[in-house]
Structure formats: C-alpha cells, structure tokens
Amino acid sequence: MPALDAHLPAWADLNQRHPSSALLLGNGASRALWKPFGYFSLYEEAQRAGRKKGLAVSDQALFKSLGTELFEPVLSTLNHTVRANAALAISSTAPLNRYYSIKEALIHAVRTVHLPWALMPAATLATINQALRGYRSVYTSNYDLLLPWAVQQAPQGFAEQFDEQGFFDIRRSRTSGTRVLHLHGGLHLLKLPDGTTRQRSADAAELFDGFAVNIPGEVPLFVNEGRSDEKLGAIRHSDYLSWCLGELAREREGLCLFGQHLDSSDQHLVEAIRQARPAHIVIAIRPLSDASVINQKQHFVDRFGDLEGTALYFFDASTHPLGAAQLAIEVPAARH
Template sequence: MPDADLDASLHLWPNLNAAHPSTGLLLGNGASRALWRPFTYFSLFEEAQRVRHKPLSLTDQALFKSFGSELFEPVLSALNTTVRINAALAISSSAPLNRYYAIKEALIHAVRSVHIPWRLLPTATLQLINSELRNYHSVYSSNYDLLCHWAASHAPEGFQSLFNDDGDFDVRHTRGTGTRLLYLHGGLHLLKQQDGSSRQRSASGSQLLDGFAVNTPGDVPLFINESNSDDKLKAIRSSDYLSWCLGELAGHQGGLCLFGQHLGASDRHLLEAIKQARPAHLAIAIRPLSEASIISQKQHYTQRFADAANIALHFFDASSHPLGLCDLEVPVPVPIRKRR
C-alpha cells in the first residue's frame, strides 16, 4: 500500500491521475457540499417535519414509524399499492391517496430547502462538471441531487443514455458512447412506476426540481434518502435500475476515484461492492483541514479496506481536483440561510 505510513502528505490529483489513472469516479455527499453547503443529507425525514409549508403531519410520521424506516420510497409505494387494492375491491376510503399526496408534497418542500436552485448555478460551473465527468468511463453517484444530471444535460454529447426513447430504463438499448452516469441511490430525475420498473423524467432545468414529486398518480420518486445500509440495500434490490447500478460498481474494472464519499456505516453496501470489484487502485480525495485531520481520514479508509490488501490506496488533496476547486462553491443567499 503506497500510503501505508499514514503521514500528512497528499498527492496532487493531476500527478496521481497521470501515474495511476482512474476509469471510474464514485461521488458522495462531500462532492455536492463542495458546491452547495446546504446539501446535508443526514436527515431528509427530519427536514420534511420542520419545513414551513405543509410538513409531514403526525399521521404521516406514524406511517414511517410503522415501517421502522425513514425512507420515503417504500412508504409511498405501499400507499400506492393500497390505493390500487382499494379501487379493485371497491373500498371508498380516500385516506391512503390523501396521505400519498401529502407525503410527496412534504418531500418536495424538504428537498427544495436543501437543494441549490437552478437559477443560481453558473453556466461555467455546469461546463466544468460536464468536462470532468467525461474523463471517466463510469461515474457512480450515491447522491440523489440533480448536479450531475444537470451538468450532463448541459452538453449531452459524450454521455451514454441508459433509458430508451420513452424514458424507460432498458440497459439493452443503451444509446450513445462515452461516460455512463449511474445513480446508486436514485435521483430526483428518476421515477419508480407502478409495475416496479424505472424511468427518467422528460422535464429539464428548473422543472426537474420544482416539480419532481408532481407526476402521474402511482409514480414514486426513485431515490433512497438517509437510512442504514441494510434498509438501503433492501430498497436497491426492489428496483431494476438501482440493483443494476450496484452490480456495475461491483464489477468495475480499472482504477476508481473516490470523491466526497466517506464510506461510512450507512454505505456499507457500497464498500462491499468496491471490495468485490477489486479495482486496480483507489484514488481517495481528502480535504487537508489539518495534519491531524489528514491522518485521521487516512486511518478511516485504511481500516475500511484492511481486509482488502490487494487494493492499493492513494490519497490526494481534494482541492487539487476539478470538482474540489475552492471557487466552485456557490454562495448561499442570506434568505435561504434564514429559512433553514
């Protein structure tokens, strides 16, 4: 392991990538927060309870408690199934449908409270992200925000599409060549349909954020918010798209760059997928806050891969990577800070 001494030194990304190129990029919440500080995914469920406009009611919260989970997708899917069963049995109760829409509305307001508005994203930032993503064959993201999707849509040439002309996920009809964007935990631009299949929304730009939960009755936003790893894995296995994406990570070939991905306990399923892939090496971004912080972060990752001695770990300064540049961060307007 090249960095086994665990000192406070860090490679510069251009030098490291030249010596040990990465064919894949795994993005985590830290990558999104480098651009927009409010991107904190520690508890979207709690955010949905305290938003000013139509938060989760006590009845809604009781539904989540009955599932023993804070994931929105399984609760919404269960309500959707209940609505259809009631219709088939001629049961006239409107409560399930009312709760279905109420929870979706609370969800959209919670996401809006942490997500960067489309109007604040500079074109130059979209171009920079777009250009950097093109340097990899596969980009795996555990974030459900719209940053990568917006950036790729800014200039779609050079990116593969995993969805057919109708927007349905069908890996047999991959279109185009170049970089693949795989959203391991789903995204605000994705939907789970009544039959369990996945599709990509046709909206673009600000419409993707403003109306991501306003869609055909029965469709559920396909993304996995904060929860433990077991709950996330269960939700992933229930989706054709998400299970395929995780399988692709587990089969990744070549070097893999980790940027903003802590691989904490809640993402143990991602850690196991990486170990299964046994990439040629891992290039891991670290924020150089202090010497003690650098060593602590190195220890964290070294411990995570202690039983994978065949995977070489290389650590680099996150600020030397295009996605970690200091001037990439978008200032948060004061009214947004006050609202939070």
C-alpha cells in the same frame, strides 16, 4: 502498509501515475458546491417543516410502522394500497390523503435544501461536465440534480441509459460514452407501479420544478438517508438501482472516490467495492488539519487496506476539478 502521514499530493500528479477509469461521487461533492446539501436527514427536514408543510403526525406514524425513514418505500406502499383497494371496491381516501401529505412534505424538504436552478452558473455546469468526461463510468450516491443538469448542458459523449420514451431497459444497457449511474436514484427518476424506471424528460429549471407534480402511481425513485440495510432493500426492489450497484461491483480498474465518506450507512457500497477488487483506489481528502488527514486515511485503510491486489492512494480534494474552490456557490442570506 507504511505508517500514515498527512502528505497529500495533487490530483493531477497522482492521476498521471495511477489513472482511474471510474469515479464514485458522494455528498461531499455536492456540499462543495452548495453548503445546504450538508443537511443531516431529509426525513428530519420534512419533520421540521411544521404542521402545514411538514410530515403530519399520522404520516410519521406510517413511517414508524414500516420501520423506515426512506420516502420511496412508503410512497410505493401507499400506491399499492390504493390499487388493491380499488380492486376490492374499498375506499382509497385515507391512503390517498397520506400519499399527498407525505409527497408534499418531501417536496418542501427538497426545495429547502436544494440549489435553485437560478443560482447555478453555466460555467460551473461546464466544469462538471468536462470533469465527468475523464471517466468511463461515473457513479454517484447523491440524488440531487447537479449531475443531470451538468450532463444536459452538453450531452454528446455521454451514454444514454434510457430509451426514447425515457424508460430503462436492462436488456439494452450496453452503450458507448461516459456512463453516469445513480446508485441511489435521483430527483429526475420515477418508479412506476409495475416496478419500471422512467427518466423525466424536462431539463434545467423544469427538471427541478417538475418534481413537485403530484401524480399517484409515479413515485420519485431515490433513496434518502437511512441505514445501509434499508438502502439495500430499496435498491433490490428496483431494476435500475440493482443494475447500477451490480456495475459498481464489477469495476476492476482504477476507482476514484470523491466526496465519499463511506460510513456505516453506505456499507452496501463498501461491500460492492470490495467485491470488485479494483486495481487501485484513489481517494480525495480535504486537508483540514494533519490529524484530520491521518484520521481520514485510517478510515479508508480500515475499509480497504486488507484487499489483496488493491493499492490505496490519497490526494488533496481541492486539486481535483470537482473540488476547486471557485465552484462554491454563495448561499443568499435569506436562506441561512
């Protein structure tokens, strides 16, 4: 591979020469629209919320005992405990109290960082919707509601991965249209006690507000920040998440990475892409400085440069429809 330089072509020019049928979005795509998505850890956000709205000391002790900072496995464990206690005629007061406490802290943390529906411009949703249609498959490791909101604006042409009752069935996963696959789940998805996945039927503001409905038995299905092995463990316990990761590992054609850094916490995604061996990978980079561009290029060369038959190309992230500066939403002063 020739020496790396700071040159970054425009996305349209590169896409014409090396089109991609699949898109993999990361947190950088969400941060480009709403800066508060740049939080470091939802678990730490829940800790910072204080005694009334944040994680209690006993809640944090439960996370520590299970060796995780992921909310889904902790809430699922409490649900299983409640069901087992009921079968054994043992009081479920303590695990139920912890379930409610942790869920409330999670709800508060999500509301602190998430873009409110009232601030989401319709034109921005239309732009995102149109940009997604340029791909056969869209993968996202984000669990926010930006993509579900955008797809709901004009759902025609997008593949429906869930049945009429909102349930995922891997036996009927072959559909037509642009597929949107949530690799780490999302705020619009629920995991039921039997392990099945359900998509909530609400839309717009109700899709966000409904996340606060605190019903034992249905756990929000999303994998928040954590180690790659933790994330992979949570993925393996979900039929839907396992299917999504398996589909990424089968992407043989061109793959576009946007807002996706693929650091050590997402090594499972790196390994899926390496298994797929796509014909080429086109990677969005924000041109902060020449040194930054070269460092970012080297970062991806270290991960994929040795893949035989896979070419790497880089482009200016701001020239992609999802990276346009006008999409950025101003954060009200009260939220700073």
